[in-house]
Amino acid sequence: MKFTVIKNIQKDSAMSLILRGFLLFILLYLISDVFVMKSNFGISPEAVNRALFGNEETYLDPMNEASFLEFWHTQIFFIMMILLTLSSIFIRVAKKSRAILTNTLMISAILSLISLPLAFYLSSFFVNIYLIAYFIWHFAALYMIVYSFWKLNAKSV
């Protein structure tokens, strides 16, 4: 987190390059995450419902509780680490709207993570909230990556 205390990141060519490399990897992770979720868990209400609760017509078993809890537990860890580092970079380079965007990113990510067990244990209605929040935090993260990338390339930060 040394980059949080460097006065002018743009002048520090090595740190700027490191951060741009890191942002590229976060971007690749988020894009890959959507594709992996699409094939394993689903990114539409029908697909997520099918993955969680199975489908009698196609003889698809519901997800067992142990697998669900492991999936949820892993997701929380990965998302918290990625968003902490991304928001730290974004806060460092952005001047305007950084609080609004950080709040949007974090609240939607937390909402998606809370909706997941609520959907599994309480009601499939929460699947819709999970998906809306999932896409909001992905788009917010995407914007923050592109903006940070652009700012790190600019003449002064």
Place this chain on the structure above:
Amino acid sequence: MQKAYKLSILYYLAFSLLLVASAVMLFEHKIGFSYSAVLEYYAGNEEKFISAQSAGGILKIVLPHIFVFGLFTMVLLHFLVFTKLRGRKSLLTLIYITFGVALLEIFSAFFIINGLEFFAYIKLFSFFALLALILYISWLLFESISYE
């Protein structure tokens, strides 16, 4: 510390609470919170046809946790360096205890499968102690961010 960074840390604490909640639910579901449940999960039970865990099987679960515990604990504890606790002996003690308890939580399973049944208590103790420490550190950070 900048106000915007405080926001990031507050959200990190919220995620930490979610992680603690999911860890409790996972432990309760897969292992259970009693001495006998922990012993059965690791050492097996012939009467109930539960097979014992192998060292290789445990290592598979332990491997990602070694990295994750180290990273998560480091990130959480390093925020404390930016608070008024910096330079105090109590902070160093807290760091030693947290890493020590995390190590116990990870490796106690190996002692259980090697016949040291007493380590089932250690496993339970270290699990709850680690969660308590995470909550305590989170509270220290929250207090520091809110009132400093």
